[in-house]
Amino acid sequence: xxxxxxxxxxxxxxxxxxxxxxxxxxxxxxxxxxxxxxxxxxxxxxxxxxxxxxxxxxxxxxxxxxxxxxxxxxxxxxxxxxxxxxxxxxxxxxxxxxxxxxxxxxxxxxxxxxxxxxxxxxxxxxxxxxxxxxxxxxxxxxxxxxxxxxxxxxxxxxxxxxxxxxxxxxxxxxxxxxxxxxxxxxxxxxxxxxxxxxxxxxxxxxxxxxxxxxxxxxxxxxxxxxxxxxxxxxxxxxxxxxxxxxxxxxxxxxxxxxxxxxxxxxxxxxxxxxxxxxxxxxxxxxxxxxxxxxxxxxxxxxxxxxxxxxxxxxxxxxxxxxxxxxxxxxxxxxxxxxxxxxxxxxxxxxxxxxxxxxxxxxxxxxxxxxxxxxxxxxxxxxxxxxxxxxxxxxxxxxxxxxxxxxxxxxxxxxxxxxxxxxxxxxxxxxxxxxxxxxxxxxxxxxxxxxxxxxxxxxxxxxxxxxxxxxxxxxxxxxxxxxxxxxxxxxxxxx
Ligand code: BG6
Numbered sequence: 031x032x033x034x035x036x037x038x039x040x041x042x043x044x045x046x047x048x049x050x051x052x053x054x055x056x057x058x059x060x061x062x063x064x065x066x067x068x069x070x071x072x073x074x075x076x077x078x079x080x081x082x083x084x085x086x087x088x089x090x091x092x093x094x095x096x097x098x099x100x101x102x103x104x105x106x107x108x109x110x111x112x113x114x115x116x117x118x119x120x121x122x123x124x125x126x127x128x129x130x131x132x133x134x135x136x137x138x139x140x141x142x143x144x145x146x147x148x149x150x151x152x153x154x155x156x157x158x159x160x161x162x163x164x165x166x167x168x169x170x171x172x173x174x175x176x177x178x179x180x181x182x183x184x185x186x187x188x189x190x191x192x193x194x195x196x197x198x199x200x201x202x203x204x205x206x207x208x209x210x211x212x213x214x215x216x217x218x219x220x221x222x223x224x225x226x227x228x229x230x231x232x233x234x235x236x237x238x239x240x241x242x243x244x245x246x247x248x249x250x251x252x253x254x255x256x257x258x259x260x261x262x263x264x265x266x267x268x269x270x271x272x273x274x275x276x277x278x279x280x281x282x283x284x285x286x287x288x289x290x291x292x293x294x295x296x297x298x299x300x301x302x303x304x305x306x307x308x309x310x311x312x313x314x315x316x317x318x319x320x321x322x323x324x325x326x327x328x329x330x331x332x333x334x335x336x337x338x339x340x341x342x343x344x345x346x347x348x349x350x351x352x353x354x355x356x357x358x359x360x361x362x363x364x365x366x367x368x369x370x371x372x373x374x375x376x377x378x379x380x381x382x383x384x385x386x387x388x389x390x391x392x393x394x395x396x397x398x399x400x401x402x403x404x405x406x407x408x409x410x411x412x413x414x415x416x417x418x419x420x421x422x423x424x425x426x427x428x429x430x431x432x433x434x435x436x437x438x439x440x441x442x443x444x445x446x447x448x449x450x451x452x453x454x455x456x457x458x459x460x461x462x463x464x465x466x467x468x469x470x471x472x473x474x475x476x477x478x479x480x481x482x483x484x485x486x487x488x489x490x491x492x493x494x495x496x497x498x499x500x501x502x503x504x505x506x507x508x509x510x511x512x513x514x515x516x517x518x519x520x521x522x523x524x
Contacts, residue, residue, distance in 0.1 A: 031457040032519040038178060038464055039516045040136035041129060041471025041488070042421055044185035044230065046112050048474040049142060051119030055160040058148030059190040061198075061244035062112040064102045065090055067480035067495065070393055074480045076240055078102045091238050096197040096246040102190055109497055111475045111482065116491040117501050118472070122168050124503060125472050128489055130175035132509060133516040137177050138420050138467040140185035140230065141165055143211055150189030151210035162218055169222040179223045180420065180467065182283065183212060183267070185230035186477055188244030199243035199256040202337065205263045212267045213274075220275040227355055227420070228264035231285035232257070233312040241477065251334050258336045261315050265349025281353040282316035283420060284309070286409070288361035288401045292383055297366035305364040305382070310412070313354055317413045319347040353464060354409055357421030358448075361385065361401040393425055393484060399447035406455035406463065416462045422448050423469035425476060425484040428506065436490050436506040445508065445515075446523045453520055468512070472503070488512050 033039075046062040066087070068074035073089035080086050080098045085105060088094040104110055118125060129137055143150065145161035172179050192198040192207060216226075231242065235253050239245040243256050264282065271278045289305035291298040307324050314322045320343070321336070329336065363383040365371055374381035375394040388396040402422070409417055424444040428436050445468065455461040470486025473493070482493050488509040492499040514522045 031453060032521050033453060033456060033463075035519070037519065038136035038180070038418070038467070039520075040134040040138065040177070040180075040465065040467045042138035042180075042467035042469050043118070043471065043474055044140040044182065044187075044477075045118075045142040045145075046115070046140070046185065046187040047470075047477060048115050048118045048139075048472065050113065050115040050117040052113040054119065055145060055164060056148060056158045057142060057161060058144035058150070059102070060142060060144040060187040061190060061193065061240060062187045063110060063190065064104060065110065065112065065240075065480065066108045067111045069479055069481060074478070075108075076246070077105050077108060090240050093238070093240055093248045094246045095248070096200070099194075099246060101194060111480045111495075111497070114493075114497075116472060116474050116482070116493050119164070121501065121503070123171055125489070126168070126171045126175065126177070128503065128505070128509075129177060129471065132488065132513045134175075134177050135516070136180055136225075136465055136467055137172055137471075138180040138182065139168070140182035140187075141215060142187060143184060144187070144189040144191075146214060147189065147207070147211055149191035150204075151207035151214075152191070152195070153206075155210075157214045162214070165215075165219065166222075169219060173222060178225065180225040180227070180418075181215075181219075181223050182227045182230050183215070184208070184228070184243075186241050190244070193244045193246065197247070198245050199239075199259055200245045200247060200252050202259055202339070205259050205266070208263045209266055209270065212270060216271050216274045216278070220278075224275075224277055224279060226271060226278060226280045227283045228267050228280065228351075229260055230283050231357060232260060232264075232282065232316075233309055234285055235260070236308070250332070254329065254334050255337050257312070258338065258342070261346050262342050264316060264351075265319075265345045268349040268351060269345075279352045281355045281418060282313060282351045284313050284354065284356040286356040286358050286405050288358075288398070288405050288408075289382075290361060290363045290385065292363050292365035292371060295366065298364065301364040301366045305362065313409070313413070315346060316351045317354060317415065319350045351415075353416040353418055354413055355418040355420040356405070356409065357469065358402050358405055358419060359422065360395040361388070361398040362396070391424060392427060393479070395425070397424075397444060399444075399451040401451075402448050403451040403455045403459070406452065406461045407459055410455075410461040416464050418464040419452060419466045421467070421469040423486040425470075425486050427483055428485050428490060430490065430504065434504050436504060438506045438508050441506070441508045442511045445512070449515065449520055449523060
C-alpha cells in the first residue's frame with residue numbers, strides 16, 4: 031500500500047559531517063573540528079593542550095576531565111575529517127539538484143551553530159551575516175525545487191568557545207546562548223523553514239557528552255546537568271518558535287535503540303525494560319513535560335541531583351514538542367547476565383549481546399527491519415503524536431566501477447526492507463508518520479568512526495579516508511531505485 035499523499039520522503043545530513051568550509055565565512059571553531067579520524071576499532075580522539083602544556087589525545091567516547099583543559103588545538107600529525115567533510119559548502123547547488131532529480135519532498139540538514147555565532151552567542155555577540163546568507167541560499171535552492179527543509183538546530187557540534195569558556199552544556203549559561211541562536215535563525219528563516227528539531231539524538235549525552243554537546247566529562251552527574259539544561263533550552267525554544275511563527279512544527283530527536291530480552295527469563299525481560307527506558311527517558315520528558323518516576327528514583331539511588339532552578343519544571347511542562355523524530359539503524363539485546371553470552375561487535379559503540387536471528391553490517395550494527403515497525407508502534411502508543419523517521423540507512427563500502435557506476439544492491443535491500451516495515455506500521459497498525467529521510471543521502475563522514483569509507487549515500491563522493499579525492503559526485507544504483515520509490519509513494523520497491 032502507498033504511504034500518505036503528503037508523506038515527506040527525502041534524505042538527511044548534518045553540517046559537521048557534510049558541510050566542510052570549516053574556516054570560511056567567519057565560522058567559529060566547533061567541537062568536531064578537534065576530533066581526529068578513527069576506524070571500526072580505532073577510536074576517534076579529541077585533541078587539546080592540558081594545563082601542563084602537554085598534547086592530549088583522548089578517545090571521544092571516553093571523554094576527559096574539563097579541569098585538565100588549557101585550550102583546544104589541532105595537531106599536525108593528525109587528520110581531522112570534518113574540516114572539509116564532503117564539502118556541501120561549495121557543492122550545495124549540485125547536490126540539491128541531485129536531490130530534486132530523485133524527487134525529494136524534504137531534506138533534513140543542520141545549521142552549524144558557529145557559522146551563525148562564532149563564539150556561540152555570548153552576550154552582546156553579533157550574528158555572522160555571511161553564515162546567515164549561506165543558509166538563505168541553501169533554503170532558496172531547496173524551495174526552488176519544492177523541497178521542504180527540516181532543520182536540526184544542534185547536530186553533534188557545539189561552538190568550541192562555549193567549551194573553553196565554561197564546559198559548554200555543563201553550564202546553565204549555554205541555555206541563553208542557544209536561545210539567542212534560535213531567536214536569530216527562527217526570525218531569519220521563518221518564511222522558509224517550517225520543521226525544526228531542537229537537538230540531534232539527545233540521548234547520546236550518555237554515550238558521548240562530547241559529540242552530543244561539546245562537554246568534556248566522564249561523570250554521570252555532569253551528563254544529567256547537561257540533559258536538564260537541554261530540556262529547558264528545548265522547551266524554551268519550542269515556546270519561542272511558536273510565538274515567532276505559529277505554523278512552526280518543532281520536534282525532538284532520539285537515537286532509538288530497540289532492546290530485546292535475550293530470553294523469556296523474567297530477569298532478562300527486566301534488563302531489556304531497563305535498557306529501553308534509559309533510552310526513551312529523553313522523549314518522555316520532551317513529550318510529556320515531566321521527569322518520569324523510574325529515572326527520578328534512579329537519580330535518588332545514585333545521589334544525582336538535577337540542577338533545577340526557578341520555573342524550570344514549569345517551562346519543561348509548557349514547552350512540549352509537536353512531534354517525535356528518531357533515528358533507527360539496528361536493535362540490541364539485553365540479558366540479566368550478559369557475560370554468559372556472545373557480545374555483539376559494535377566497534378566503537380557498545381551493542382550488548384549478539385542476536386542470533388540477525389545479520390550485522392560490516393560495522394557490526396545488527397540489521398532489523400521488523401524492529402522499525404516495533405519502534406514506530408512503541409513510540410506512537412506511548413505518545414500519540416506524529417512521528418518522523420529522520421535517519422535510517424546502511425553504512426557500507428562501495429566500489430566504483432570503471433564506467434563510474436556503483437552497484438549497491440545491499441543498500442537497496444536494506445532500505446526496501448525498512449520501508450516495507452514502515453509501510454506496515456502506517457497502513458496495518460495506524461501509526462501517524464510524517465515522513466522518512468534516509469541518512470547520509472550524499473556520502474559524508476561517519477560520526478562514530480570518522481571514516482568516509484563507511485558510506486550511506488545515494489550519491490557517491492570521491493573523498494577517501496586519507497583525505498584524498500576530488501569530491502566529484504556519482505549516482506549509485508540506489509539513486510535510481512529511490513527515485514522510483516518516491517515517485518510511486520513507496521509502492522515500487524523492486
Ligand atoms: C546517528 C547520527 O547516530 O547516526 C548521525 O545522528 C550519524 O550523525 C548516524 O552519522 C550514523 O552513524 P555513523 O557513526 O555511522 O556515522
